[in-house]
Amino acid sequence: MRLIRWHRRSSIPGFGLGMGILLTALSLIVLIPLAALVIKAAGLGWSGFWEAATGARAMAAYRLSFGTAAIAALINVPFGLLVAWVLVRIDFPGRRLVDAVVDLPFALPTAVAGISLTALYASNGLIGSILEPLGIKIAYTAAGVTLALVFIGLPFIVRTVEPVLAEVGRDVEEAAASLGAGRITTFRKVILPAISPALATGFALAFARGVGEYGSVIFIAGNMPYHTEIAPLLIVVQLEQFDYGAATAIACVVLAVSFLALLAINLVQSWAHRRMVAR
Amino acid sequence: MKGRRDPLISSRASRAALVLAAIAYLVLVLILPLLSVFGNALAKGVGVFMDSLKDPDARAAIHLTLTVAAIAVPLNTITGIAGAWAITKFDFPGKGFLVTLVDLPFSVSPVVTGLVYILLFGAQGLLGPILAEHNIKIVFAIPGIVLATMFVTFPFVARELIPLMTEQGRSDEEAAMSLGANGWQTFFRVTLPNIRWGLLYGVLLCNARAMGEFGAVSVVSGHIRGETNTMPLHIEILYNEYNYVAAFAVASLLAMLALVTLVLKTVLEWLSGHEPVGRGH
Numbered sequence: 078m079r080l081i082r083w084h085r086r087s088s089i090p091g092f093g094l095g096m097g098i099l100l101t102a103l104s105l106i107v108l109i110p111l112a113a114l115v116i117k118a119a120g121l122g123w124s125g126f127w128e129a130a131t132g133a134r135a136m137a138a139y140r141l142s143f144g145t146a147a148i149a150a151l152i153n154v155p156f157g158l159l160v161a162w163v164l165v166r167i168d169f170p171g172r173r174l175v176d177a178v179v180d181l182p183f184a185l186p187t188a189v190a191g192i193s194l195t196a197l198y199a200s201n202g203l204i205g206s207i208l209e210p211l212g213i214k215i216a217y218t219a220a221g222v223t224l225a226l227v228f229i230g231l232p233f234i235v236r237t238v239e240p241v242l243a244e245v246g247r248d249v250e251e252a253a254a255s256l257g258a259g260r261i262t263t264f265r266k267v268i269l270p271a272i273s274p275a276l277a278t279g280f281a282l283a284f285a286r287g288v289g290e291y292g293s294v295i296f297i298a299g300n301m302p303y304h305t306e307i308a309p310l311l312i313v314v315q316l317e318q319f320d321y322g323a324a325t326a327i328a329c330v331v332l333a334v335s336f337l338a339l340l341a342i343n344l345v346q347s348w349a350h351r352r353m354v355a356r
Numbered sequence: 357m358k359g360r361r362d363p364l365i366s367s368r369a370s371r372a373a374l375v376l377a378a379i380a381y382l383v384l385v386l387i388l389p390l391l392s393v394f395g396n397a398l399a400k401g402v403g404v405f406m407d408s409l410k411d412p413d414a415r416a417a418i419h420l421t422l423t424v425a426a427i428a429v430p431l432n433t434i435t436g437i438a439g440a441w442a443i444t445k446f447d448f449p450g451k452g453f454l455v456t457l458v459d460l461p462f463s464v465s466p467v468v469t470g471l472v473y474i475l476l477f478g479a480q481g482l483l484g485p486i487l488a489e490h491n492i493k494i495v496f497a498i499p500g501i502v503l504a505t506m507f508v509t510f511p512f513v514a515r516e517l518i519p520l521m522t523e524q525g526r527s528d529e530e531a532a533m534s535l536g537a538n539g540w541q542t543f544f545r546v547t548l549p550n551i552r553w554g555l556l557y558g559v560l561l562c563n564a565r566a567m568g569e570f571g572a573v574s575v576v577s578g579h580i581r582g583e584t585n586t587m588p589l590h591i592e593i594l595y596n597e598y599n600y601v602a603a604f605a606v607a608s609l610l611a612m613l614a615l616v617t618l619v620l621k622t623v624l625e626w627l628s629g630h631e632p633v634g635r636g637h
Contacts, residue, residue: 083448083449084447084448087445087446087447087526088534089445089529089533090533090538090539091441091442091445091539091543092445092446092448094438095438095439095441095442095443095445096438096442097438098435098438099435099438099439099442099443099454099458099514102431102432102435103439103458103510106503106506106507106510107460107510109476110469110472110473110475110476110503110507111464111472113472113476113481113482114468114471114472114475117475156381159374159377159378159381160378160381162374163374163375163378164378166365167365167371167374167375169372169375173622175378175379175382176622177618177619177621177622178382178386178618179382180618180621181386181390181614181618182386183561184564184613184617184621185389185568185610185614186564186567186568186569186570186587186588186607186610186614187570187571187588188570188589188591188592188607189393189568189591189607189614190389192603192604192607193389193390193392193604194389196392196600196604197388197389197392203392204388227385228385228386228389231385250364254364260364260365263364264364288465289463289464289465289467289468290465291465291467291570291571292570292571292588296595309468310467312465312467312468313467313574313575316471316474316575319480321474321475321478321480325475328468328471331465331468332465336463
């Protein structure tokens with residue numbers, strides 16, 4: 078007989094088997110490989126790590142990756158809200174189709190999106206050839222990186238805002254309207270406060286994804302060191318030059334930024350939850 | 357859905373304007389890139405398109421992608437079901453932390469995923485000398501591609517099942533057990549029918565990602581034509597060789613997979629009787 082049980086007594090069997098399979102797979106596939114990254118980073122020593130992580134080329138790559146990820150997520154906040162609004166609150170023919178289309182970036186492989194966006198926005202492409210005479214260059218510039226991240230990030234905002242928008246009480250809005258509040262006031266004072274935690278969460282999810290995104294970006298980015306080279310590409314470049322230390326240090330920075338964004342979401346959500354309860 | 361009355365936007369015209377604006381954005385950002393895949397693939401006619409797919413290297417890439425998915429998806433499905441069972445049918449300390457660990461691969465850049473396997477199994481890696489001694493090759497070979505794919509798709513099935521099984525509770529299983537069913541009978545006759553649509557949806561997303569994964573697989577593959585190139589990697593090579601039609605021809609197969617995935621998702625939502633089956637990644 079076992080003296081200590083991890084789980085509370087239950088009439089359902091299979092805890093040991095299920096947990097055993099999960100922990101074995103989780104350790105072998107995810108945790109032990111990630112530990113290799115930590116061991117390698119620790120082996121670099123603090124000064125070695127700092128030097129590799131903050132070189133001029135790496136700093137330029139972070140600026141591009143983090144900057145474009147933030148801009149792309151910001152662009153998707155109003156447009157994602159628009160799409161979510163239309164899906165939740167307006168009945169129109171083809172709503173199911175539009176709803177399915179929103180998930181396209183989750184289903185379409187990133188490399189496919191990457192070559193397709195590049196073909197569209199290159200100077201001889203369908204859209205690029207319209208923009209070129211206007212002096213606007215998208216492909217092989219930071220704008221191209223942003224565009225790819227807009228593609229990747231849209232569903233994160235829409236899918237996060239949708240359920241919250243559906244729950245904003247219409248009675249509250251009607252009450253506000255009947256008390257004489259205009260539409261803009263109702264939106265600003267009633268709806269926006271209710272959905273802003275969801276908007277922030279969607280922004281952070283899209284940002285965290287954008288920071289590490291590779292496949293959809295490398296085709297449309299120019300991949301010029303210091304200019305249009307994203308941080309994940311720099312990791313690959315360092316690996317190809319067998320500089321595993323530099324690759325590890327840059328990878329740690331990219332991971333840390335993603336984790337910080339996701340940690341921020343948890344803080345925002347628990348804060349929003351407390352505020353809702355306090356009301 | 358009933359009562360889609362919108363107190364804020366009352367006039368028909370402004371509703372129509374909003375819908376059109378949303379659709380215009382989706383067309384520009386999502387639909388045009390999708391159509392462009394097929395347009396470019398067929399740019400030189402159906403004959404060239406078909407020839408591109410008959411190329412032996414393209415065939416090898418398709419075969420490898422199917423093989424990798426056929427290994428990674430079932431293994432992750434079993435793990436996802438087992439994990440969701442342990443997490444949702446029992447109470448134990450540290451549950452929240454465990455769920456966070458299961459979700460961890462979602463927040464790791466694909467390139468970093470590839471890197472960690474090189475640091476572990478590469479020639480200079482932690483286990484490199486032991487592997488070399490026994491003549492086992494993991495990275496720059498198919499096992500590395502399978503492992504990287506499994507890492508990236510690890511959370512998909514569990515992520516779908518955990519909220520669903522939490523919502524369904526334990527009373528069905530407890531009733532089956534008290535009526536004398538054993539654990540496996542309870543699972544196959546009670547739990548599995550309850551979760552089938554959510555499970556199928558998770559497997560579908562897992563498969564789409566497994567077949568389309570690029571970054572992680574690219575780092576560990578070694579890029580040997582006809583040997584360790586999956587479909588996305590083969591697309592990259594063709595594209596970089598300016599062989600656009602062939603690149604888009606292979607890409608159009610993956611785009612078809614994405615469309616089938618989205619159609620099946622919509623059907624599953626309809627079958628399961630409530631709105632979204634889940635929130636995928």
